[in-house]
Amino acid sequence: MTVDLSTKYLGLELRSPIVASASPLTGIAATARLLDEAGVGAIVLPSLFEEEILNDELGLNKSLETGAGQFAEALEYFPTVEMLPGLGERYLANLAAIKAQSSVPVIASLNATSAGGWVRYAKLMQDAGADALELNLYRVAANPDRTAAEMDAADLDLIAKVRSSVTIPLAVKLSPYYSAFSNFAGRTVECGADGLVLFNRFYQPDLDLETLGVVNSLERSQSSDLRLPLRWIAILRPQLGAGVSLAASSGVHTGADVAKELLVGADVVMMASALLRKGPGHVRTVEAELRAWMAEKEYESVSQLRGSASAATAQNPSAFERANYMQTLHSWSSPEN
Numbered sequence: 001m002t003v004d005l006s007t008k009y010l011g012l013e014l015r016s017p018i019v020a021s022a023s024p025l026t027g028i029a030a031t032a033r034l035l036d037e038a039g040v041g042a043i044v045l046p047s048l049f050e051e052e053i054l055n056d057e058l059g060l061n062k063s064l065e066t067g068a069g070q071f072a073e074a075l076e077y078f079p080t081v082e083m084l085p086g087l088g089e090r091y092l093a094n095l096a097a098i099k100a101q102s103s104v105p106v107i108a109s110l111n112a113t114s115a116g117g118w119v120r121y122a123k124l125m126q127d128a129g130a131d132a133l134e135l136n137l138y139r140v141a142a143n144p145d146r147t148a149a150e151m152d153a154a155d156l157d158l159i160a161k162v163r164s165s166v167t168i169p170l171a172v173k174l175s176p177y178y179s180a181f182s183n184f185a186g187r188t189v190e191c192g193a194d195g196l197v198l199f200n201r202f203y204q205p206d207l208d209l210e211t212l213g214v215v216n217s218l219e220r221s222q223s224s225d226l227r228l229p230l231r232w233i234a235i236l237r238p239q240l241g242a243g244v245s246l247a248a249s250s251g252v253h254t255g256a257d258v259a260k261e262l263l264v265g266a267d268v269v270m271m272a273s274a275l276l277r278k279g280p281g282h283v284r285t286v287e288a289e290l291r292a293w294m295a296e297k298e299y300e301s302v303s304q305l306r307g308s309a310s311a312a313t314a315q316n317p318s319a320f321e322r323a324n325y326m327q328t329l330h331s332w333s334s335p336e337n
């Protein structure tokens with residue numbers, strides 16, 4: 001039985017629902033090519049960070065000012081900021097190069113915490129050939145003077161600003177740390193998001209007991225991390241409707257993981273940790289596992305499979321919400337029993 005893996009994400013036709021998530025693998029032309037050859041449906045580049053753009057520009061401005069003060073004719077010698085190959089420019093050049101070599105859509109990523117002049121990079125990414133943009137919102141709500149409502153409003157303002165600066169599709173990559181997630185997800189769509197990527201993986205700092213220093217180590221995910229996006233995609237699929245794209249990110253390592261996310265309503269899955277651990281060729285294994293499972297269960301296509309176990313269609317939809325909490329706790333049996 002032949003299985004049709006094609007899917008639609010952000011209005012783009014993809015040959016496969018397995019997408020390479022933003023990671024160091026996607027930002028290097030050679031490994032991006034290997035991912036393409038291994039069969040990914042799209043490639044998401046690593047993020048260009050708001051702080052990096054700002055630092056870059058601050059540095060440039062400082063050197064321009066210093067130069068101008070020292071030499072009367074300095075302004076003639078110094079190129080304009082646009083002409084200097086800063087970090088932003090290098091990102092755009094890399095994006096154009098990866099786009100030129102790729103047979104699949106290339107999605108650029110902007111990491112942001114606040115709206116600002118740097119938002120113009122969204123348009124520059126579009127001009128450099130990005131097929132879509134992923135806006136990666138990553139913040140820690142540690143300021144006791146800011147309410148959830150204020151922080152949500154700032155995020156929505158940022159989404160609207162990025163939306164108004166580009167015409168290509170826009171996905172918003174979120175963390176799970178919003179007080180009322182369903183409500184916030186709906187409002188991102190009202191502000192112009194064409195899709196959501198659920199979720200960004202929050203890196204938790206550790207403490208070194210010898211030095212008492214804070215250690216920032218990057219823990220890669222495992223399949224059990226899949227459950228967070230699984231629940232939320234199941235809940236959001238019927239709420240947001242079929243017109244809003246949903247991408248599952250976190251804990252996708254195997255074909256079974258992909259099948260689960262598609263069943264609850266994801267249009268695509270995104271993979272980073274598994275590909276970093278096993279290499280770009282792992283995409284072939286995951287695709288083969290997915291095909292085998294679909295053939296065994298007699299699913300002919302991703303579109304036939306997608307959403308058949310969301311909160312609207314599953315046999316026990318309340319399990320995705322609080323109703324299952326008590327049963328889950330009561331179902332525990334200690335290993336000694």
Ligand SMILES: Cc1cc2nc3c(=O)[nH]c(=O)nc-3n(C[C@H](O)[C@H](O)[C@H](O)COP(=O)(O)O)c2cc1C
Binds near residue numbers: 021218225250251272
């Ligand atoms: C080394 C590394 C670098 C990453 N860089 C980015 C990034 O630049 N932008 C982004 O949105 N996510 C980034 N991520 C997050 C991944 O794209 C992904 O959302 C997350 O790791 C969860 O997926 P996984 O379980 O498949 O790893 C990075 C992850 C890793 C492990």
